[in-house]
Structures are given as C-alpha cells and as structure tokens.
Amino acid sequence: MSRRGARVSPAWVRRRLLAWYDTNARRFVWRRRRASPWLVLVSEFLLRKTGARKVDPIVRELIRLAPSPEALLRVPSRRIGSLIHPLGLQNMRARALRQIAGTLVAEHGGRVPRDAEALAALPHVGRYMVNSVLTVGFGEPRPIVDANVMRLLHRVHGVREVVEIHRADNLWDLAGRHLPKGDVESAKRLNWALVDFGALVCTARAPRCPICPLRERCPAARGRRTVSGRRSSVPTQLPLSMRKNDPKHRSGGGR
DNA sequence: AAAGCGGGGGA
DNA sequence: TCCCCAGCTTT
Helix, strand or coil: CCCCCCCCCHHHHHHHHHHHHHHHCCCCHHHCCCCCHHHHHHHHHHHCCCCHHHHHHHHHHHHHHCCCHHHHHHCCHHHHHHHHHHHCCHHHHHHHHHHHHHHHHHHHCCCCCCCHHHHHCCCCCCHHHHHHHHHHHHCCCCCCCCHHHHHHHHHHCCHHHHHHHHHCCCHHHHHHHCCCCCCHHHHHHHHHHHHHHHHHCCCCCCCCHHHCCCHHHCHHHHHHCCCCCCCCCCCCCCCHHHCCCCCCCCCCCCC
C-alpha cells in the first residue's frame, strides 16, 4: 500500500497522456487544423451521446450541404433529419441545429462568435461545447469536462480528492491544470487525449488497466490488482454529486 | 440539486 | 436486460 496522501500530479498525467496520444490519436474531421468554428460546433453538437466514429462521415456530408449557418437554414429540416438519421435523435437534433443556426444568423451575423458568453447563450450549447469551440475552433485553450474526463479524474486522482475539489466547484480547474501552457496545439491534443483515453482505455466498464500508462500511480488500478485472483473492480459509477456538469460558469480564478 | 430528454449500442 | 454515452434544459 502506498502513502495515502500521495497525489498524482496533473503534470505527470499530462506527460503520460500526451505520450500515449502520440501513438493512439484518432483522426476526425473536426480535429483538422482548418476545421472552422462552425464545423467544430456542429460536430460537438452531434457528438453528444453519440460515438465519434459514426459522427465523422455524417459531419462531412452535413458540412458540405450546410457549410455555414445561413446555408443550413436553406436546407429543409427533413433533409437534415434524414442525413443524420443514422445517429439517432434525428428529429430533435435537426430542430436544434436549426435553432442554433437561426440564432447565429439573427444575432451574430451568421458567424460563430468568439466569445464564451455569447456561445453559452446559444440554444443547446453548454459549458463543454463553449470550451471545445473556443479551444479547437478559435485556438483559445480551455479545459473540457465531460463524462469521460470526470471518470478519469475521479479514478486517477482518487475519490476523496475529486469530491473535495468538486465541492469547491473546482473540477474544471483541475482539468485546466492538466492543460499545457503556452502552446495551443498541445492544449488541443491534451483535451483530445483525455477524451480518447476515456473512450479507449479508462472506459466506464471493463477499463483496460493492464495497458494503462497511468496504472503505476492510479489508486483505482491499484485497488483492482489482486493477490487472490479475485477481480475487484474499478469504480464505474461516479458519486451522485459528480454525475452532471455544473450548469453555472464560475468567473475569475481559472488559472 | 435533480429529473427529463431521447435512443443506440456494448457487455 | 442493463448501463453508459464527446450534455443541455427545465423544474
């Protein structure tokens, strides 16, 4: 048993994850350098509750059909719906996309605003999407916290610490402390690394601890090691208090 | 803070 | 079947 108080530093996690990402990155349209804020916004919206592998080809088609918010408004909803049908939720999503595009046209000249508050005011856009669009679409690094990132932080930093951090409303700050400073591309890669890692290695069920580059310092993996051969499990369920993102954006602090 | 939404897919 | 998902909105 290692010392209780020993904490895994964000810097160490960052190094390991970036190294892991070098050879395990997934490639998607919205990760290309020339991806426009509109493409990023549309992608993030479709990615909600939906596997990235499926979203990728559909985003390509959708963007070809609707390369801008104005263009999207000219496409019949039914057409949008049938295009995104393979992703599910097609009616709700077609409607929501139209609302988003309509707001962009009506209030922002048909362009995606480079502003956190303006983005957050868009319908169906919350903190995760705001930060992702700013980071990827505009090159302004912000932390992202989704179910994957929450789970990873929860495991690698330990339940108690994350709960305390959450109670202090600092979960986003903790994610932010993993971001490399001064280099936008590295920040993007780290955010993507967190998400890919959560999707491919630190999965909700049956996490792949044996191949995990964080296992030597991960309390959850340590608890899972067995002497007797009985598999104890890595916690899959997040504490109730962590199941949802904080709806409110805390100003100040940050860094 | 908690429920509702909304449906697909993996284990 | 059950449980989770690259969340957000509403109560």
